[in-house]
Amino acid sequence: MTLAWILFAIYLGGTAWLGWLGFKKTRDFGSFAIGSGDMSPLVVGITLAASTASASTFIINPGFVYVDGWAAWMHLAGSVYLGFVGMLILLSFRFRRIGAASQALTIPDWIGKRYSSKNFALYFSIVNLFSFAFIVLLVGGISIVMQKLLQVNNETALMITLVFVTAYVFLGGTYAHVYTNVFQGSLMILVTLMVVYSGLVIMLKSDPPFWQQVAAIDPNLVKLVNPESKLYNDFFSIYVSGFLIGAALVCQPHILTKALYVKSDQAVKRYIGVFGIGFFLFLLLLLVGFWARVAVPAEALMDPTTGAFRQDLVMTVYLQQVFPDWVFTLISIVLLAAAMSTLDGLLVGISTITANDFVLNLMNRFGAGKRSPEAQMRIAYRASHLVLILLAVSVYFVNLHPPKLLGIFGQTGVYGLVLATVPPLLMGVLFEKVSMTLVWIASLVAIVIHFGLFFYGTTLFPESGLAFGNPGLTGAIALLLSNTPVVLATWWTNKRRPTV
Numbered sequence: 251m252t253l254a255w256i257l258f259a260i261y262l263g264g265t266a267w268l269g270w271l272g273f274k275k276t277r278d279f280g281s282f283a284i285g286s287g288d289m290s291p292l293v294v295g296i297t298l299a300a301s302t303a304s305a306s307t308f309i310i311n312p313g314f315v316y317v318d319g320w321a322a323w324m325h326l327a328g329s330v331y332l333g334f335v336g337m338l339i340l341l342s343f344r345f346r347r348i349g350a351a352s353q354a355l356t357i358p359d360w361i362g363k364r365y366s367s368k369n370f371a372l373y374f375s376i377v378n379l380f381s382f383a384f385i386v387l388l389v390g391g392i393s394i395v396m397q398k399l400l401q402v403n404n405e406t407a408l409m410i411t412l413v414f415v416t417a418y419v420f421l422g423g424t425y426a427h428v429y430t431n432v433f434q435g436s437l438m439i440l441v442t443l444m445v446v447y448s449g450l451v452i453m454l455k456s457d458p459p460f461w462q463q464v465a466a467i468d469p470n471l472v473k474l475v476n477p478e479s480k481l482y483n484d485f486f487s488i489y490v491s492g493f494l495i496g497a498a499l500v501c502q503p504h505i506l507t508k509a510l511y512v513k514s515d516q517a518v519k520r521y522i523g524v525f526g527i528g529f530f531l532f533l534l535l536l537l538v539g540f541w542a543r544v545a546v547p548a549e550a551l552m553d554p555t556t557g558a559f560r561q562d563l564v565m566t567v568y569l570q571q572v573f574p575d576w577v578f579t580l581i582s583i584v585l586l587a588a589a590m591s592t593l594d595g596l597l598v599g600i601s602t603i604t605a606n607d608f609v610l611n612l613m614n615r616f617g618a619g620k621r622s623p624e625a626q627m628r629i630a631y632r633a634s635h636l637v638l639i640l641l642a643v644s645v646y647f648v649n650l651h652p653p654k655l656l657g658i659f660g661q662t663g664v665y666g667l668v669l670a671t672v673p674p675l676l677m678g679v680l681f682e683k684v685s686m687t688l689v690w691i692a693s694l695v696a697i698v699i700h701f702g703l704f705f706y707g708t709t710l711f712p713e714s715g716l717a718f719g720n721p722g723l724t725g726a727i728a729l730l731l732s733n734t735p736v737v738l739a740t741w742w743t744n745k746r747r748p749t750v
Contacts, residue, residue, distance in 0.1 A: 254399050254579045261583050262414060265590075268429040272422025289428060289511045295524025297428045298508050300435030300588070301595040302334075302499075302525070303532035306661075308438070308588040309391040312568070313561030314481070315539025319464070319471030321482035323540075325722060327533040329492025330499070335526050337497035338505075342518050344679045346509035354510065356599070357503050357671060358607035364678040365686050368611055373690075375607035377670045377697075378503055378600060383663020385596050385641065390649050391562075392589040398566055399582040408649050412642040415590050419597045420638050428511070430594060434587035439531065441584040446534050448572050449541040456544060463544050471543070481720040491726030498729055501671040502664065503599030504592075535565075542568040597638060605633035662704055665725040669696040673733055681740050692736040699728035 314322040345360070354360035358378065362371025389411055396407035418426045453460040461472060470476045475485060482488045500506055509518055542564050550567050553560050565585070569578045610630050673692035677684040700721075703710075707718030717723055 253576060254582070257579060257583050258400065258586075261587065264433060265414075265430050265587075266418060268433055269418025269422045269426040272418070272426030272429050275425040276422055291512060291517045291520035292524055293428060293432055294508050294511050294517075295521035296435040296528060297431040297595075298505065298521065298525045299528030299532065300431045300438055300591040301504055302529055302592070303438065303588060306387065306391070307532050308535060308585050309395060309565050310387070310562055311536050312538040312542070313564040315536050316542055316564045317539075317561055318476050318479040318482050319468070319540070320474050321470075321476035321479055321488050323536050324474060325482050325488045325492040327536050329489050330496035331530060331533055333493035333496025334499055334529070335522070337500040338522055338525070341500060341506060341675060341679050342509040342522065343515050345506060345675070346512070346515070346518055348678070349510050350513075355606055356603045357501070357507060357675070358603055361671075361674045361678065362607065365674065365684070365689070367686060368614070370674070370686065370690075371607045372611045373693075374671060374674070375603050375611065377667055377693075378603045378607075380663045380667035380670075381503065381596055381600055382641070382644070385593065385600070385645055386648050386663075387661075388589050388593045388596070389645050392586055392593070393649060394562060395566055395582055395585050395589075398570075399579065399586075405650065408646050411590070411593075412646055415593050416597065416638050416642045419594050419601075420635055426594070431591045434584075434591040435528065437584045438588050438591070439528065441581050442531050442535055444577075444581065445538065445569070446531075449537055452541050452545055452572075460540075460544060464540055467543055471540070479717070481717050481723075483717050484715070486726070487717050487720055487723040491720070491722045494726040494729045495665065495722045498665070498668040498672050498725065501668045501675050503603055503667075504595035506675070507599070538565055538568050541572075546571050597641065600641065601634040601637040602630075604637045605630040609633040662701075662721040665721050666697055666700055669700050669725055669728050669732070670694075672696070672729065673736055676733065677736060677740055680737075681744050683744055684740055685743070688736045688739060692732045696728045696732035699731055700724050703727060 311322075311326050314326060348354075348364060349360050352360070352363040354363055358371045358374035361374050362368055389408060392411045393404055393407040396402060396410065397404060400407070402410075418430065422429070456463060465472045470478050475488060476482055508521070512518060512521065546564070546568050550571065551560055551563050552558065566582070569581050573581065610626055610633075613626070613629070670693045673689045673696065677689055701724075703718050703724040704721055707714075707716065707724060711718075
């Protein structure tokens with residue numbers, strides 16, 4: 251316990267110092283939102299990998315692999331990775347060029363300027379609020395680890411997390427996000443290597459052979475399609491939907507805007523390379539779901555209060571079982587860092603988007619447009635700080651009684667956000683002439699299909715056999731049905747190949 255608090259205090263102190271360095275680099279709202287475009291590709295690549303591999307990767311998703319085996323890993327890691335990297339390559343270069351030319355600060359700002367429509371920017375600033383669900387997931391994951399590590403209750407863990415992360419983002423914005431993510435990402439790489447090594451030792455020393463033991467527990471765990479799974483029971487829900495959702499996730503506000511942190515296409519190429527290596531390494535941690543099947547007694551994953559199985563405890567309990575107490579403590583600190591590295595990026599994104607594309611947009615509509623650009627940026631700066639405080643308070647109260655499956659809750663919300671954002675970004679990058687009406691329709695249709703199928707799919711299509719409880723499946727269907735006709739129609743209108 252004492253060691254845990256000492257290491258945690260050191261981590262807090264180091265992160266706070268980096269946040270202070272970010273504060274000294276932050277001069278105005280523009281640098282708060284995206285920096286000054288002068289960042290190293292290595293730094294951006296590590297930051298992107300750290301902020302993409304969040305509490306879901308390090309804490310939540312190994313539980314899905316524990317329950318559903320290879321089918322879950324292939325969906326959450328393999329397919330998502332290929333779709334994510336492919337979409338990142340497809341969008342980043344021209345997104346950066348268009349964003350630099352228009353001086354865009356956020357994704358809604360980019361969309362509004364690309365389509366010359368403030369209404370469009372306002373709409374996407376509202377859609378961006380779906381990321382609140384993902385923030386709830388991250389803070390909930392941090393609380394789970396912190397309660398076990400520091401022996402505090404949920405309320406205390408939430409308070410520590412939200413006050414600390416909100417404070418350094420409040421001060422340093424994007425620079426604080428980047429500086430702390432490089433620190434956190436480096437720790438995450440070190441711990442990932444340690445955990446992967448522990449799993450390899452378990453596999454090599456197993457007698458009978460490791461995969462035979464896993465198959466003896468449940469033969470479906472070693473199948474690439476798990477017919478008994480509630481979420482990953484067919485090829486489409488595992489592979490197609492994983493690839494498509496991975497591609498869509500690039501359109502999160504804290505992901506694609508990384509292209510605006512650098513000044514050249516060469517820098518974009520380099521940071522994507524760094525990201526690709528780091529993110530794949532982090533995704534190997536989902537294999538803990540298999541290793542825990544052999545190394546962790548099933549009763550250790552039961553909630554002591556209710557007696558119910560807790561799949562969100564798989565990673566934490568595995569680390570307790572496999573590593574000495576002091577190593578478990580060290581690794582747990584890094585698990586907190588992993589979640590915070592994504593949380594701070596989301597907080598920067600949602601606060602700057604709300605301030606720049608919602609508050610200023612409404613002000614300009616109701617007479618404040620007569621203010622000078624400098625005055626408007628000062629207002630946006632203050633508004634972004636107010637949004638951070640309101641977010642922290644809201645997330646605190648929601649996580650006092652968190653949703654049953656944090657992973658599904660967070661995925662459902664963030665998928666709604668990215669599905670709505672894919673049409674304008676994809677069309678805006680691939681084609682010169684785009685019908686804004688078609689893009690509006692595609693965005694709205696994507697949201698309706700995704701949430702409609704997730705909540706009512708089983709009722710509407712009881713004989714389909716599709717796992718509508720998997721938000722990746724409903725998101726993939728929504729992505730295909732909303733974007734395919736628009737891509738074909740836009741291609742036909744332009745009468746030429748897409749420009750990448």
